[in-house]
Amino acid sequence: MKINTFFAVPAVLLAAQFSWAQGPVNSKEKLNPVIENFVNEINRSSQLEDMAHELLDGIGPRLVGTPEMLAANNWTADKLRSWGVEANLQQFGTWKGWQRGITHVDMVYPRVKSLSATQLAWSPATKRAIEAEVVVLPKAASKAEFDQWLPSVKGKIVLMAQYQKIGRSDEQIKEFATPELYEKLRAQKEQDSKDFRDYVKNIGYDNNTLPEALEKAGAAGIAISNWTGIMGANRIFGAKTSKIPMIDIDVEDYGMLFRMAEKGSKPKIKVEAQSTVLPDAKTFNTVGIIKGKEKPNEYVVLSAHLDSWDGAQGATDNGTGVLTMLETMRILKKYYPNNKRTIVVGLWGSEEQGLNGSRGFVADNPEIMKGVQAVFNQDNGTGRVVNISGQGFVHAYDYIGRWLNGVPKNVRDQIKTDFPGMPGGGGSDHASFVAAGVPGFSLSSLNWGYFGYTWHTTKDTYDKIVFDEVKNNVILTASLAYMASEDPEFTNREKREMPLDDKGQVTKWPEVKQPRRDSRDFK
CATH class of the missing domain: 3.40.630.10 (Zn peptidases)
Structure with a gap:
């Protein structure tokens, strides 16, 4: 028989159609003794x-x-x-x-604050702590403009991820905002995500090739914030670099650094990311x-x-x-x-x-x-x-x-x-x-x-x-x-x-x- 359509059947209905298994289907069912032992044991x-x-x-x-x-x-x-x-x-x-070691990241200028950060899987280690200025990606409209900017990253740590204007979950915004405000914020978030995707595309790179280009240009490190949209939870995947550390910073601290760098405060962070490359x-x-x-x-x-x-x-x-x-x-x-x-x-x-x-x-x-x-x-x-x-x-x-x-x-x-x-x-x-x-x-x-x-x-x-x-x-x-x-x-x-x-x-x-x-x- 050939079947080319879907059909859904509740398990309770399925169960009623077969008789060889032990146990009637009701609230006082008598289980097969072996399965009853399973239930009791667990x-x-x-x-x-x-x-x-x-x-x-x-x-x-x-x-x-x-x-x-x-x-x-x-x-x-x-x-x-x-x-x-x-x-x-x-x-x-x-x-x-590879084996992970400690990750310790501190902002050291314009004030001191320990940051919540994690090195990505397989990230290269820092031989000694790196202290460097943090910069954001430029407002470039083409690959030519971006490539002209690239040499300026030498010796600096680049914030490579999208900036999140609001670090609250959608569920919380929906609970407390008026319907009009919720729709406004939702639409703005969608537009911001689209704008960032279009930006990366317009400068001629993607999530794999952009870290490689920054590393080649002499960046001291790369930081992202792979935020889930739920407060406190970031996703940790693998580093895309071969020589410089690549770290993930929680949305709150990442946003602070981003605003400081964008506004000209020239923040500096100190990164110690220990790990060991093994055979x-x-x-x-x-x-x-x-x-x-x-x-x-x-x-x-x-x-x-x-x-x-x-x-x-x-x-x-x-x-x-x-x-x-x-x-x-x-x-x-x-x-x-x-x-x-x-x-x-x-x-x-x-x-x-x-x-x-x-x-x-x-x-x-x-x-x-x-x-x-x-x-x-x-x-x-x-x-x-x-x-x-x-x-x-x-x-x-x-x-x-x-x-x-x-x-x-x-x-x-x-x-x-x-x-x-x-x-x-x-x-x-x-x-x-x-x-x-x-x-x-x-x-x-x-x-x-x-x-x-x-x-x-x-x-x-x-x-x-x-x-x-x-x-x-x-x-x-x-x-x-x-x-x-x-x-x-x-x-x-x-x-x-x-x-x-x-x-x-x-x-x-x-x-x-x-x-x-x-x-x-x-x-």
């Missing part, structure tokens, strides 16, 4: 908080190529082994080695396996990426996904000793640079890919799972429905489903499997402000985790893994008929992409 003896402390407070952020990432690989493998799960590190490539580092996935007792060559895969950016602790991206999958493996090993299919947990490396770990696993394990029953991936914050898509597989409705029927009602009722859905082309690791035609499903969470507040920001810390929500997701994942393992049928992989795009062309199933196995392949 509610009474959860190890989530202790593991979160060890991973997030102890090891911290897990940037690919850093010693902390390797420490996290070893910690997760050791944790799995402590529960009797076979675990190992599987190398998929190498990355440039190229091997990059690994942590893989744990509980061998199947009846169908060892068929697999249920639990998936989450272990790496993170390093502006904070990587708590909700993706510490919570890792904790979910580890705790799921712990209780599966404890309460499901006779698993029919092999259960695999993959904690992937270098997801943040393009799903490299999971793509490497798909490419390197073709025999496993043939036998995958399902992949369950979690990677969007601390919230309870509220959506599961069929990812474009025609018959996903059938087997996802059977499996959801075994999930406790209070967990199941939170979830909306859409079938057949569209195949994920990226965004998280389930897409690596979907592209290869393997049923990979994203367990999509309620965002709890994820994209605005914690995603890749300086605020992605332990205290943002809501552990009751993570417990909910462990119960869901363990139940789905159990049901998928027990299912008498192997999942059907027939793909949907793809719809037309805006131009009337048939959209294509995502192509299989090879992982970047070396940092030099990354642009």
Whole structure:
């Protein structure tokens, strides 16, 4: 059967249509005894908080190529082994080695103030503290005008990001402003963003080439402010320089420096950004396996990426996904000793640079890919799972429905489903499997402000985790893994008929992409 339209089905309705799973769908449901053990264990003896402390407070952020990432690989493998799960590190490539040191930035003229700033990932270090005047980009209308100005940056620190006139969140402005003022400020913010984009385009550069040009012209450093729009939260990505430090300054301090420089006060800042360039580092996935007792060559895969950016602790991206999958493996090993299919947990490396770990696993394990029953991936914050898509597989409705029927009602009722859905082309690791035609499903969470507040920001810390929500997701994942393992049928992989795009062309199933196995392949 070919399907070329979407349809959405609440999970509770799906559950009512399948009878082989245990437990009626009502408030007094009798759970399958194995799943009931899962629920009791997670509610009474959860190890989530202790593991979160060890991973997030102890090891911290897990940037690919850093010693902390390797420490996290070893910690997760050791944790799995402590529960009797076979675990190992599987190398998929190498990355440039680097380790963060301290960042300290002070304004020293026209007055003294310590600034809130962070060096970007892989930023070159300052051999000694740099003290330099801060300047802003010129009001140039063309590349020729800008290039004429460029030599003046020698020995100075350049503010390269857009100036934010108002450092308040949209939510707060909307709460307190009159409707007329809100619309005025919103329109002005949109116009300012457009003007800055047009400015960068008109001077002939982009976010990658502009830092290179400033560095080549002799700038002492570059400062940006990648503000999220929420007070206190900036996003931290990678530096675009090879010799001079590149730092991010919180919106409040950045705005102060910008106004001073623009008004002619010639502010000076002192920057100490310590970091260490290390030899190229091997990059690994942590893989744990509980061998199947009846169908060892068929697999249920639990998936989450272990790496993170390093502006904070990587708590909700993706510490919570890792904790979910580890705790799921712990209780599966404890309460499901006779698993029919092999259960695999993959904690992937270098997801943040393009799903490299999971793509490497798909490419390197073709025999496993043939036998995958399902992949369950979690990677969007601390919230309870509220959506599961069929990812474009025609018959996903059938087997996802059977499996959801075994999930406790209070967990199941939170979830909306859409079938057949569209195949994920990226965004998280389930897409690596979907592209290869393997049923990979994203367990999509309620965002709890994820994209605005914690995603890749300086605020992605332990205290943002809501552990009751993570417990909910462990119960869901363990139940789905159990049901998928027990299912008498192997999942059907027939793909949907793809719809037309805006131009009337048939959209294509995502192509299989090879992982970047070396940092030099990354642009």
